[in-house]
Amino acid sequence: ATQKTVDGPSSKDWRGGRAASFNIIPSSTGAAKAVGKVLPVLNGKLTGMAFRVPTVDVSVVDLTVRLEKAATYEQIKAAIKEESEGNLKGILGYVDEDLVSTDFQGDSRSSIFDAKAGNALNDNFVKLVS
Template identity: 75%
Template sequence: MAPKIKIGINGFGRIGRLVARVALQRDDVELVAINDPFITTDYMIPWGAAGADFVVESTGVFTDKDKAAAHLKGGAKKVVISAPSKDAPMFVVGVNEKEYKPELTIVSNASCTTNCLAPLAKVINDKFGIVEGLMTTVHSITATQKTVDGPSSKDWRGGRAASFNIIPSSTGAAKAVGKVLPVLNGKLTGMSFRVPTVDVSVVDLTVRLEKKATYEQIKAAIKSSIFDAKAGIALNDGFVKLVSWYDNEWGYSSRVIDLIVHMASVSK
């Protein structure tokens, strides 16, 4: 039997806990350490001593390479950031994970929305070509939102109570697709509506196609993600709206582990 991939988790919030649950259900991964960044330094874990080869950085705070590099100094061999990063290379399983090289020590698993959007956009672009597109995600509540109305450092709307409002918000998910699929760089942008549900979100992607295709042809081409064939529409053979559902918590956490397993296989 091949040795298990040993992982540690830094940040035990929603994603950190779900990554732990996914890891505990797998036979090829061993969870060796969990660290929460808000405990005293006396109890923080030296990853090397714990035997953690991979660290999942899921605090939502250490999202750039310089900050994430602290885990390498602590003895970890690789770091996977469970959020978009401004400077770490981003990978989406099923889209560009084969471009990963063993010398990359800090990578990002992108966002949950990018993990839904990128496979959908890749299939459409590979088959029919995308001229340009707009994306809207209807997104469940996250821990960054307010439980009651209050001030927000981001924008006024962001301070509204999450459980009682539909809140328009910005998202970098569509632009991030251009990082995992450079051929689409500059062709997609998008926005978000934060809605008062606990989990499960949906992407609405509207694109202009390079090659004409009926909606039936598009449905036949898509095999990745939970594509809602009945929810999408086509104005004509060159302008379509596609709808795809995604689990922004459990599904995303599963992809984090999938990426780690792939990285480990390449690094052997």
């Protein structure tokens, strides 16, 4: 990453020149484009942004979606848990404990769904955090 440890000039943008160890910094990300390449059905249907935060390791995905087919948050959690124990075991994790970023350091799974961090506005609009 190009983030500075102390305030200084950045060739990318003003915020990028601010000290990483003291600030939460909004930034761009190529993650949405990468998802479209891996899952072509989602190509062009996602957008994203990043927050650079002063943590040693670990990142977070905050995914807000509008569902075509209604599903309760409980149903979504159950489906994710089932996949984390089945086809995606070792890749997708599932937690329903009160954990923080340092609790995930050293975990080899690609993503760990935090069942307590997400929520639903209704059965067609949900926020998932992993």
